[in-house]
Amino acid sequence: xxxxxxxxxxxxxxxxxxxxxxxxxxxxxxxxxxxxxxxxxxxxxxxxxxxxxxxxxxxxxxxxxxxxxxxxxxxxxxxxxxxxxxxxxxxxxxxxxxxxxxxxxxxxxxxxxxxxxxxxxxxxxxxxxxxxx
Numbered sequence: 400x401x402x403x404x405x406x407x408x409x410x411x412x413x414x415x416x417x418x419x420x421x422x423x424x425x426x427x428x429x430x431x432x433x434x435x436x437x438x439x440x441x442x443x444x445x446x447x448x449x450x451x452x453x454x455x456x457x458x459x460x461x462x463x464x465x466x467x468x469x470x471x472x473x474x475x476x477x478x479x480x481x482x483x484x485x486x487x488x489x490x491x492x493x494x495x496x497x498x499x500x501x502x503x504x505x506x507x508x509x510x511x512x513x514x515x516x517x518x519x520x521x522x523x524x525x526x527x528x529x530x531x532x
Contacts, residue, residue, distance in 0.1 A: 402459065402460065402463075402495075402496075403492060403493030403494050403495075404493060405463070405467075405491070405492050405493035406459070406460060406463040406492050406493060406495060407459075407463075408463075409462070409463035409464075409466040409467050409492065410459040410460075410462050410463045410466075413462060413463075413465075413466040414466060414469075414470065415451060415452050415453060415465075415466050415469035415470060416452065416453065416454065416466070417452040417453075417454065418438060418440050418452055418454060419440040419441070419442055419450060419451075419452045422440035422441055422442055422452075422513075423441055423442050423443045423517050423520065423521075424440065424441040424443070424513040424514055424515075424516040424517025424518075424520065425438070425439070425440045425441075425512075425513055425516050426438070426439045426440075426508075426509045426510065426511065426512025426513035426514070426515065426516055427439075427509065427512060428505060428508045428509045428512060429456075429457075429505075431456065434457075435455075435456070435457040435458075435461060435505055436454075436455070436456040436457065437453060437454070437455045437456075437457065437461070437465055437505060437506065437508070437509040438453060438454040438455075438509065439451065439452075439453050439465070439468070439469070439506075439509035439510050439512065439513040440452050440453075440513060441472065441513045441514070441517060443477065443517060446476055446477055447474060447475065447476050447477075448472045448473060448474065448475050448476075448477070448480060449473070449474070450473070451468070451469035451470075451472040451473065451510075451513075452469060453465040453466065453468070453469050453506075453509065455506075457502065457505065458499075458502060460492075460495055460496075460499040460502040460503075461502040461505055461506065463492055463502075464488055464489075464492065464495070464502045464503045464505070464506035465506045465509065467488060467491050467492050467506075468483070468488055468506045468507060468509075468510055471483060471487075471488070471491060472510065477514060477517065477518070480510060480514055481511070481514060483507060483510065484507075485500055485503035485504045485507055486503075488503040488506065488507060489503050
């Protein structure tokens with residue numbers, strides 16, 4: 400199966416590349432120089448994701464999947480973002496070859512790591528506020 404026009408567009412023209420300064424959540428999957436590597440950073444306000452950025456060192460489908468994931472996250476609640484599935488991501492990309500579904504899982508692993516970090520930071524912040532009273 401050749402890559403869809405959406406995959407090619409998000410690979411050649413990614414819209415959400417970079418790392419947010421002072422993100423509310425930051426996730427990393429893989430290690431530089433040791434295969435696939437993805438960073439995902441998010442900014443949230445009132446429990447909704449308002450911005451997401453990524454850096455990806457992997458194949459074209461992985462780059463496209465990370466870019467589409469960052470796009471889909473915009474305006475999602477944290478709970479909705481956790482429910483985003485590899486299949487939904489693949490559909491948003493216009494389909495991906497079966498052997499490349501792992502690229503959608505890779506992107507969502509980075510999203511999950513960023514969401515976990517966000518929730519840990521939020522919990523830590525609420526505990527520090529509770530301890531003041």
